[in-house]
Amino acid sequence: MKKLINSADTVVTDALVGMAAAHPGALRVDVDQRVVYRAIPKDAGRVAIVSGGGSGHEPLHSGFVGSGMLDAACAGEVFTSPVPDQIVSATVAVDRGAGVLHVVKNYTGDVMNFEMAAELAASSGIRIATVVVADDVAVEDSLYTAGRRGVGATLVVEKVAGAAAEEGRSLEQVAALAERVAQGGRSMGVALTSCTVPANGKPSFDLPDDEMEIGIGIHGEPGRSREKATGAREVARRLVEPIAADLPSADGDVIVLLNGMGATPLLELYIMYGQVVGLLREAGIAVARSLVGNYVTSLDMAGCSLTLVRADEEILRLWDAPVASPGLRWGE
């Protein structure tokens, strides 16, 4: 294992120290609690948004802390849920009197720890709502999950909920919007290589030089099938078809996220996006907005994932609203 780290034991804290140094005016990092906050808290009376999860998926979630998106992100160990204590700490710190929305990816540990934290925070008088994102159509009940896994749609939920909170909507309204986005999101991924968790020191799984794993999870959990690696067009088809078949037929065009897993060049992500767009056109699915790049990664895994989210006019307007985070930024 060759990695630009100091020690497998200090990966998360060392990265948070670097993140604090890189964004001094924008972020405040509690390195001990492993929580990333906005440097300037939002105004009193606004709903706050907290997310978090295992590290190794950057920029998700810490990179989405900023005006128009998250108020705080709790970083667990690599591929390991943050503990309730962190989440309570973040929730108490960001509450501005209007309540806090927890955005949780559907993994057993995350769901359990956010639930526990929500109970603890609620007992001290903070109003909490929770949205669980479960958009991965690849498999039900995976290594870390009961039900579907939460992946790329999480970014869209965080963006839209963040914009709604910024506008001054109530906790019930922000939570309902987040739920609508989550319900309209579908994703699937493909791996060309494994990833290597620093603490393990070796690849999480073996993948022969000529094979790919269709339906991979963001922690390297098994997917739907292992197949001979093919070209971009065929890979795109293997992602678009199951997603399109499962996509709610609700009104609205889609927001498309073509996401790199960490080690795939942008050149290849754009090639994949070109293929995906052609297939969506054939399937009669109209693209309203798109995002191509590394957003929900799996350490050094090569591969990509595709996310489609149904978006009505309200969701699109909130998607387009200004955001200023290290990982997502526009329209300031």
Add this chain to the structure above:
Amino acid sequence: MKKLINSADTVVTDALVGMAAAHPGALRVDVDQRVVYRAIPKDAGRVAIVSGGGSGHEPLHSGFVGSGMLDAACAGEVFTSPVPDQIVSATVAVDRGAGVLHVVKNYTGDVMNFEMAAELAASSGIRIATVVVADDVAVEDSLYTAGRRGVGATLVVEKVAGAAAEEGRSLEQVAALAERVAQGGRSMGVALTSCTVPANGKPSFDLPDDEMEIGIGIHGEPGRSREKATGAREVARRLVEPIAADLPSADGDVIVLLNGMGATPLLELYIMYGQVVGLLREAGIAVARSLVGNYVTSLDMAGCSLTLVRADEEILRLWDAPVASPGLRWGE
């Protein structure tokens, strides 16, 4: 070789097709000529900025086309200079009567082809100035270069020149500023793995499982030394020391770019940045601005590079000016 491509022959055009689809309102892509333009040309009387180079370093240069940065980027084949015809075509298309600055990385092919294009464009009455970026302190006279190679400082040159052009400065002024930035920039990189050029189908060089290449070029050109891979702190020291020793002692703090080579997780880049900042503090070099992420990549190479650029108040003001490109975006 496993890659998300259709064919090694169509990598660049397929990626441009995807890029056009991903940024319909912002970019106009001439796929035949392989030039990426802003969708909306800048106002008449403003200096235009054209850059370009081999593909495989995305987002450089095509991802930096947009308001406040480049007017056009010419994409060569992977790791191969664009041809004069492309550059002439881009130069003629973007000239708004105030002349065009060519930003060129110091590789023999790029320098020659941009020179030839500048002569051709000049003969049709367009005023051209050229800045050649040669910031890599690792080696003189490498595989593709006479003199030092051009790497990370190119991004800073393009950003600062782009902002100056947007303000309505003359070609002479924009070129002088670009030259000042280029002169004040120093970089060095490290590779943990090779990259694989699609047309070759195999890694560009061999690097044993426990070794790293210090001073790597962005096409996999040999660096200064091959060594046992060590931790982030030691790698940071091996980059900071030669850069600091070579950095002009001019006034001004530095803009720092901690750049991923393509396959290195953001988590590791932040760890590296934390180490770099500590070493710069020890060396008495004050950081004015920073950027951490994948900006000047080498396909699927794992590793990173460090760039320091001396920045006086004028350069910092232009660095902070609004930019809206797919790869760099703030302060709109």
